[in-house]
Amino acid sequence: MPDGAFRTPPGGGRGPVTRAPGRPRGARTPGRAVRRPPRARPAGWPAPPRRPFRRVRPERQVTLSTTRCVTPVPTEERAAEYLDTLVRVDGQGPVRRPRFAEVRRALAASGVAEGHAVLICVADAHTRLTAFLAAHYLGLVPALLPPGWAEHRLRPVCDALGAAAVVCAGPGPSGVTVRRSGTPRLQPYEAGQAVLLTSGTSGPAGGCLHRVASLFVNARRHAAAIGLRPTDTVLVSLPLHYSFALVAQALAGVATGARLVLGGPPFTPAGYLDSLTRHDVTVSSLSPSLVRALLGEDRRPPRSLRVLTVGGDVLEATRVRELRRRHPEGELYLTYGLTEAGPRVSTLAVHREPESRYTSVGRPLPGVVTTVRDVAPDGSGELLVTTGTAMVRRVGHPGTARRDLVGPHTVATGDVFRRDPEGFLFFCGRLSDFVVAGGDRLSLRWVRELVGALPGVLHVRTELVRGPLGRGGLVRQRYRLHVVARDVTPRLRELVRRRLKEVLLRVEFPCDVVFSEQNAAEFAK
Template identity: 40%
Template sequence: MNSLAKFGQREHYIFPGQLQNISTTASVGERADVSSLYEDYLAYWQDQPLPAGQVVLIALPNSPDLLAMFAAVLNSGYVPALIAPTTPGERVAQMIVDFAAGALIRSAAQHTTWTGYGVSQAAELGRWQVGHVANAPLPLTQAGQVVIATSGTSRAFSSGCVHWFSSLQTNALRHARSIGLTRADRILVNLPMYYSTALVAQTIAALELGAHLVISGPPFLVPTYLEDLREHHITASSVTPVLLRQLNAHPQPFAPCLRLLTVGGDQAAPAEVSQCLASHPGLELYLTYGISEAGPRVSTCAAHRVSPQRLGSVGLPLDGTQVMLLRPGEDSLEGELLVSSDTLLTRKIGQDSHTPIIELQGKRWLKTGDIFSQDHEGYLYFKGRNSDFIVIRDEKVNLGAIKQLCKRVPGVLACRTEVVREASTLAGFQLELTVDRDVVREHQGDHFKTRLLKQLKHYERPLAIALLHRDAQSMTNHK
């Protein structure tokens, strides 16, 4: 039995009483008692022989089960690492190795699926299964820590950022203060909880404040989302820029109960921000920025209070957070953003596990890999990822800016770039655009590409453009 007392750790990182103010939407399909689920899961995990600090991968959909499982694993002295339940099997197997995981929790699967993970047996735990890894290596992490898997902006899919849970609590409360979130709010979590926006800025914030948490989840459907706001009297919600565009295109307004909306996960186009504000007078709209690879919130812009010129900004740093720009030269107006805070990750694990922490001016700074400019009042403006800047035939090309331009084109849901090399020479890049098939018909592809190319300078044009036609209402576009 893994007794926390034996390891001198806290008895609770999440107190059972914090799990009592939670409900779900109809789309989640259950009305479970989170406290009861938590007690069942806690009894199981406290009886496991894993060493304290061992990573447990949790591949469950948004649900009360997910939150109860997260709390039970954490409070049992293990390290929860949330991953998408749709993660391909080969990637799961790789993450088990790279994270030195001792167990995996997922929906029921055939024996062959578990053996494909390198897991020989699976036990039933409620409506889920737990597979224990035979001969798991010693932990890379410690009790009281959480692993947040890196997002698509990372160079490697099988890597994660290790945070102390206490630092996530601190960051959640600082973010809550920056947007005026209170105990009286009813917070809708519809973004995937395996990303930091939903896990830290919404879920942990709600637990710490004692606010009511309403759990929904992907896929994102505008009519369902709007109905959830109204039916559950939601006062606070969060969306990505892609979802904001879908909401702007829908004629039905938000329910009057919605007091504040935050936008994060990527840069929102100023025109979309302006349209949302114009369509919903009195709405508090906040633009937020978090460290791209897997970090909690860094800055907030109160879009409803700033001048139109600042609608392209991600605002000012949170309390307790300092920033500086690492400019390539004295005359440069842009540079890589460095962040100093007591809520930074402690280290990275897995592939691409180099932790981008440097010591400068007697402080610990994290190199974000994001390029920013900053105005005279301290407002931050995102320009792209460091890796987005390439040189093609002596011309500096900002792939991040090109992706943002593409996302502003009607019908574009997502954009991806791929650098092309010939031998040791950079030949250029290719564009892959996911488009709404109701806006960009398949027979209009060539005309659409031509119109897009006309908006780019000659040296900015891709070698090829691939169009993926999808149904926007069924897509889940979350960072």
Template identity: 30%
Template sequence: MRYEAHLRARAAERPQHTALVCAGRRVSYAQLADTAERFASALVAEGFGNGERCVLFLDNRMETAAAIFGTLRAGGIFSVINPTTKADKLAYVLGDCEAAVLLTQASLLPVARAALARSPSVRRVVVVDATDDMAANERGWEAFVAPSPTLPEAPRGIDIDLAMLVYTSGSTGEPKGVMMTHRNIGHAAASITGYLRMAPDDVVLSVLPLAFDYGLYQLLMCVKLGATLVLEKSFAFPQKILPLLESERVTGFPLVPTMAALIVQLRNFKPGWAASVRFVTNTAAALPPAHIARLRALFPQARVYSMYGMTESKRCTWLPPEELDRRPDSVGIAIPDTEVWVAGDDGRPLPPDTVGELVVRGGHVMQGYWRNAEATDRALRPGRYPWEKVLHTGDLFRMDAEGFLYFVGRKDDIIKSRGEKVSPKEVENVLYALPGVREAAVVGVPDEVLGRALKALLVVGGGVELAARDVIAHCAARLEDFMVPRLIEFRDSLPKTGTGKIRRAALQAEAEGRELPGEDA
């Protein structure tokens, strides 16, 4: 089953039920499906072919949701890009996936146009909140979707076709496009909605970016069931967001650790806000046990789920809430209809309480990285049977004798901060562009709110004087918000290996207050 069929089915079954609450608008399933159909019809009318890519570079809003399903209905592949992305990275993504269409909004046009100057594959730009100052290949959203839909009822493709590319940071500094089919999405959504016990009358409040797969799946899962999604742009102002729990009678509240840290520190949390919430979820990084205890006290009617996942397989594990008291530091067991194990270098399961790499098997595992065979071969390797490949996550875990998993650390350099994966190399590339920077290394410092706070270690030469604020401003102008270092330290030198490479592992160990024997190659 192609995933856009869920939206059409829900619109037929419960047309007037609210699908989205967003920016003061209440959008019914009939309205959302009609808008998606119009977007799809307009794409096809302009020659958008099966398997072509549509990049969505805009905020959490109704048009983003409609375009996701509209792109699928047109037989295409969508990719949602964080609206804080700068022109260089956007240009890379557009070029890497050879996007045919870009959907953006007026406030982001300067960034989009700068990227488009280096993106010859893009034939059409659609602009929400369009102004009169439009280029030849740009059209306003309202005009673009105005014509009546003319698509045939038959789907444009089958369920093994690619549905989305989710760009995630890589250890080389270049983003990698994670390839997910309609079948991958359906498998993940069915498994997660099952263990969360979600139902058609649920109301989910999400402040997570649709560019973040945790946020994206809130939309995908709600549409699968016919539930309601209350979609906000961010959690920057908790006192504005939390009352929505009560006013919208929210039943599901997905969190990341940064949000949880803010909530548990509130002194005026009103019990009425939590009265209707029956499940709270967390992923991206483990919650401290103290935060879990406080969340359970603030949301006494809710089941609190600790989970672990990665973009390459969406969700990997979940901890049944009844296990929280026994093992609050565990990320649980494999999600339904999947398998996981802790493996040695040969890929075989290790004995209990032995640290190894987490391996994932199931229908939610990605197809690979877009046009990156080398990275794909590192992540997807032969499994137990001749017909399959399994995902080697690059994350170190241990499993106890009862089969519950515990996160230990990462095998590569990727840092998780604010729930997002950050490539130190990508940040370092920007730091090296700052005049006077001779050496740069970025590490993750344990932080109760962020999980890991980014710290830049710099060696400056050439008589240049730099202040921490200069470095932060330079990075803020070129990187997404979550990639900007919060801490800056200037040093006379950085430790090197015998071959002259910066000893990143040693610097990371130092940041975490632990010793690392020997040198990393």
């Protein structure tokens, strides 16, 4: 045998065994073998091969942790420790922040019964998030409102939601004060629920009733889709009363243990980029209007930014290409969702797809089923979303919202999509995004994209207005175009007018174009 070769010990590699007297070599004694201590390996002999350690794949770990091993809602002790140690507010020095136990004690002292709603309108982002979770663990039903609302705006919301109390900023160690709303008819809810206000589909006094457990399930799905890790630092630049910021960022951070840096309005590109660098941010989310403002500056995101997600509205393909050009080493995700669905529905990993899919919102998340109904000849139709994270019901004033439950855990989105053979979803517009001009349907989404792609334009929206009577006494459909820009200059006005003239017929022109400059204190998708 050559030197260095491995020699099998007697017994076939299982160690030496005893042999009964008088029995031939190799014959085993019935019963349990008695093993002697292993002999020392001669010098120069290699060690026997060891079985390699099998590592669990990361995606398998995510699947197990989100569906089998971990309950959807973290324990109160874990949430309290997270809020007290891993959450900070951007732009503020080392000031004392209310601890979870102090905010919980103030809410408990208010005497609000379990299952009643409390409206939270505290300005400090850290205290808002702490009050939201503290109310949940007390069995109350929290609802986040925009901070700074005046009394005449709070009263209709209290009455519409049947809220029992309002949580505002106050003195003392808790930093909050709880006052009774005085609403004549309190709405009974259930412990473990929360109300998320909708951003326009149901009016200012409407919202969606959700289970907090389903919100955490949705947060974990989104975190898995973008690869959020416990070692990440997440910058929250959107207001927390928006479902995208609350669920996909704040609650995702609580669920995964990623560090949170709470920002918010006012948003400036320079301040945003400085915050990314100052806090070593690795994950950030922006709305399309904030992306347009960011691309207006001749600066690149820092290399520490690993993941950037864009959600809340449609981002033009030209802006997507520019984002990829400025930050080619980072991961870029386009997301689609709606408050009624809990909210995240689908995600597109732009950095893994060809440019032909830059206008897609990706495939549905695991656990989400999408169907298209009332399919038109071009393959488009209204998207239906079936998910266990769908809202329980709509609360407040429903108005004329198209987005509502049409079946068990199924939401009619009011959004028009088409789906390619690989299952990727492409947004075509909303059911209310079409007007009849000159006998043909005009897509208002198409008009918004034409103007939104112009340099200097941050946000474009359309407003339907009642036109004059046409033939047969029918009301003509007209629309007004609202353009928000960084600076409204004569050159910008001329660019918009020229662009509309190049692509629209005379009967398709808006009845009015309203220009306004960006207000840094306001947020727009």
